[in-house]
Amino acid sequence: MAPMAKSATASERRTEILKSAAAAFxxxxxxxxxxxxxxxxxxxxxxxxxxxxxxxxxILFACHEYSLDMLLALMAEVQADTASPEAKxxxxxxxxxHLILDELHGTALTLDPEALSxxxxxxxxxxxxxxxxxxxxxxxxxxxxxxxxxxxxxLIEFAMMGAVNWIPKWFDPEGPATSNQIGDAFAxxxxxxxxxx
Amino acid sequence: MAPMAKSATASERRTEILKSAAAAFxxxxxxxxxxxxxxxxxxxxxxxxxxxxxxxxxILFACHEYSLDMLLALMAEVQADTASPEAKxxxxxxxxxHLILDELHGTALTLDPEALSxxxxxxxxxxxxxxxxxxxxxxxxxxxxxxxxxxxxxLIEFAMMGAVNWIPKWFDPEGPATSNQIGDAFAxxxxxxxxxx
DNA sequence: TACGTCCTTAAACGCTCGTTCAAATCCATG
DNA sequence: CATGGATTTGAACGAGCGTTTAAGGACGTA
Numbered sequence: 001m002a003p004m005a006k007s008a009t010a011s012e013r014r015t016e017i018l019k020s021a022a023a024a025f026x027x028x029x030x031x032x033x034x035x036x037x038x039x040x041x042x043x044x045x046x047x048x049x050x051x052x053x054x055x056x057x058x059i060l061f062a063c064h065e066y067s068l069d070m071l072l073a074l075m076a077e078v079q080a081d082t083a084s085p086e087a088k089x090x091x092x093x094x095x096x097x098h099l100i101l102d103e104l105h106g107t108a109l110t111l112d113p114e115a116l117s118x119x120x121x122x123x124x125x126x127x128x129x130x131x132x133x134x135x136x137x138x139x140x141x142x143x144x145x146x147x148x149x150x151x152x153x154x155l156i157e158f159a160m161m162g163a164v165n166w167i168p169k170w171f172d173p174e175g176p177a178t179s180n181q182i183g184d185a186f187a188x189x190x191x192x193x194x195x196x197x
Numbered sequence: 198m199a200p201m202a203k204s205a206t207a208s209e210r211r212t213e214i215l216k217s218a219a220a221a222f223x224x225x226x227x228x229x230x231x232x233x234x235x236x237x238x239x240x241x242x243x244x245x246x247x248x249x250x251x252x253x254x255x256i257l258f259a260c261h262e263y264s265l266d267m268l269l270a271l272m273a274e275v276q277a278d279t280a281s282p283e284a285k286x287x288x289x290x291x292x293x294x295h296l297i298l299d300e301l302h303g304t305a306l307t308l309d310p311e312a313l314s315x316x317x318x319x320x321x322x323x324x325x326x327x328x329x330x331x332x333x334x335x336x337x338x339x340x341x342x343x344x345x346x347x348x349x350x351x352l353i354e355f356a357m358m359g360a361v362n363w364i365p366k367w368f369d370p371e372g373p374a375t376s377n378q379i380g381d382a383f384a385x386x387x388x389x390x391x392x393x394x
Numbered sequence: 395t396a397c398g399t400c401c402t403t404a405a406a407c408g409c410t411c412g413t414t415c416a417a418a419t420c421c422a423t424g
Numbered sequence: 425c426a427t428g429g430a431t432t433t434g435a436a437c438g439a440g441c442g443t444t445t446a447a448g449g450a451c452g453t454a
Contacts, residue, residue: 029309031228035412048432112226155382158367159360166359185352193390245402
């Protein structure tokens, strides 16, 4: 029969683990965080984790996929939009900051993907490249249509994404700036700075 | 008597170790890199490292101090300059990129300082804050004197530094972009974007 | 040659951590 | 209640790693 949604489905349980793991990885890094740490934050034993995941690496990989899929969904949404490159980029930055801070709790591309074995690493890189290309395409469009200053879209995109990806390194939830304020300020600076005078 | 500069002084040896350690930390992270890995890259045994450093953590700390001292020296130089805020910022970004890529080989603030014990961590933070404040002061000056757009200097500084600190994550020495091209492009975008139209 | 200091080595210790596994427990169903 | 699959436990293992230590070498000096 169809399984009941009793207290927590297996899929929900996996997600819980991913959130705990992501928090631990972010605090201590992949190698610094222990499997036991991830488990006991959920009041389960570490052995139990292996019922849901093959090993630690697979947990890290799932974290990356989870984040990247959200980013790619965002990208698809933006691409479907018919707004100007400027508006698209603004929306992207705003949503990205919101996603990283409020949804993923500072856990996007910061989690060292190099810790993955070559096969899984490559799969992460493919998705990340897909996102990068999307951003670059918007920048290129703005340059072509003449609303953005000339420049290398690749380097500009790296700078934009670097600024945003770095946020978790200094963000303090107790601090003065809310995620919305940060998003606005970053969009103003990073997108506004691209516009031709 | 004064020690001879035979093949390598003790101080040079320490620096060699720091360079090897920085490379290893950058590749695998602090916890991911083993002491043995650092040592054997220099064709020495791991036990020998403990003649030069008390423990692994002290090596990480020394890496940070080394980088931060160079950054602070750069900041002092820029501050002594009498140029415009725009010129100062440009110089700072250019030199920062050059420093990170050519001198430190992608090893500035990327090496997880959170791995340090509270005491050493605090000492790193103090220096990093000192640098941050310096950058913010320049931005504030530009805003006050009216050459820069209005904005929160703190958030703008975070964005700038994030963009620059992220460079090692994607930089490929074999790639098409040289450190000078990257420096120029980043200065154009990050500083140029601040200017009032 | 003999000494003493600086440097290096090799081996061992102790601890942590990822992973495995057989047994125990839970729980919807018949 | 009894069954059986899903889930959880607790203990154990084996490997890797940071660190210590005692002894060995290199080498300028007396």
